[in-house]
Amino acid sequence: MDLAAFIESGVGMVGASAGDDLVPEAFRLWGVSWDPDGHLRALISSDATRTLATVKPGAWLSLTFVDMTMRSVQVKGRAVSGPELPNRADVEVMRRYRTDMVAAFATRGVPSLLLDAIRPLAVFALTVAVEELYNQTPGPKAGARFGEHQ
Amino acid sequence: MNEPSFDLASMPGCFDGVIPPLIATCSAEGVPNATNLSQLHYVDASHVALSNQFFSKTTANLADNPRASVLVTDSETGNTYRLSLHFERSETSGALFEELRASIDAIAAMMGATEIFKLRAADVYRVLDCEHLTGPKIEP
Numbered sequence: 001m002d003l004a005a006f007i008e009s010g011v012g013m014v015g016a017s018a019g020d021d022l023v024p025e026a027f028r029l030w031g032v033s034w035d036p037d038g039h040l041r042a043l044i045s046s047d048a049t050r051t052l053a054t055v056k057p058g059a060w061l062s063l064t065f066v067d068m069t070m071r072s073v074q075v076k077g078r079a080v081s082g083p084e085l086p087n088r089a090d091v092e093v094m095r096r097y098r099t100d101m102v103a104a105f106a107t108r109g110v111p112s113l114l115l116d117a118i119r120p121l122a123v124f125a126l127t128v129a130v131e132e133l134y135n136q137t138p139g140p141k142a143g144a145r146f147g148e149h150q
Numbered sequence: 151m152n153e154p155s156f157d158l159a160s161m162p163g164c165f166d167g168v169i170p171p172l173i174a175t176c177s178a179e180g181v182p183n184a185t186n187l188s189q190l191h192y193v194d195a196s197h198v199a200l201s202n203q204f205f206s207k208t209t210a211n212l213a214d215n216p217r218a219s220v221l222v223t224d225s226e227t228g229n230t231y232r233l234s235l236h237f238e239r240s241e242t243s244g245a246l247f248e249e250l251r252a253s254i255d256a257i258a259a260m261m262g263a264t265e266i267f268k269l270r271a272a273d274v275y276r277v278l279d280c281e282h283l284t285g286p287k288i289e290p
Binding site: 012014015016017018020022023024025026027028045047059060061062063064066072074076110113114117118119120121136138142143 | 168169170172173174175176178180181182183184185186203206207215217218219220221223225228229230232234267283284
């Protein structure tokens with residue numbers, strides 16, 4: 001699967017982190033991009049306060065992408081660094097993602113007003129070194145590993 | 151037992167499946183897992199249920215670590231909530247199981263995927279906390 005193309009097609013993006021206490025936190029993503037080193041830069045809702053407070057370099061993260069046909073991919077990887085403020089390129093990624101997402105959800109009758117109500121006031125960025133890819137599409141192959149990344 | 155500080159019954163739009171919720175769990179080794187859900191189900195004032203269909207990793211994680219986090223959006227108000235959950239039990243028969251199975255069967259029929267969507271169990275969680283995130287803030 002061409003993950004880069006898939007995740008740029010307006011798919012739903014969700015994720016999870018966990019602190020040293022093993023308490024997980026679910027969060028939504030509002031865009032991702034690949035950096036020059038092949039790492040995934042994820043833009044995470046600022047309401048993910050546990051993630052913001054606890055993720056440090058080396059911490060595991062789970063990011064799941066699903067399209068309107070329920071085709072789904074899960075990425076697991078480790079944080080390269082701690083949370084960062086979004087830069088100008090991130091803002092453009094968010095803007096593009098919002099446009100693509102509104103178009104994708106409109107095919108299911110979900111109004112843009114509802115999506116805008118869900119959007120956070122701010123995001124932070126986490127850079128993730130992808131280590132594992134899993135097929136999450138519902139069905140008998142759900143949970144199967146795609147193979148080593150890169 | 152203290153009364154919960156949240157009112158799940160006042161959030162029916164969180165339980166209609168219009169906006170897919172998501173669940174996060176964590177393994178004993180500290181590896182989180184994020185999975186989309188078809189629907190969150192109201193059980194009572196302090197419990198919710200999830201339909202367990204394909205949750206092999208989620209189920210494995212909960213066996214070691216019962217804590218979970220669910221993000222759900224009320225389709226009627228746009229309010230989004232993060233629920234902190236503690237897994238209590240799986241039910242494979244009874245009224246709750248049948249209710250969830252009917253819901254899953256309806257979704258499967260709508261998607262033409264009746265062979266794929268099979269309910270394994272109704273997983274019941276105690277709600278430890280309900281945090282209001284985005285959306286129009288409604289003061290009590």
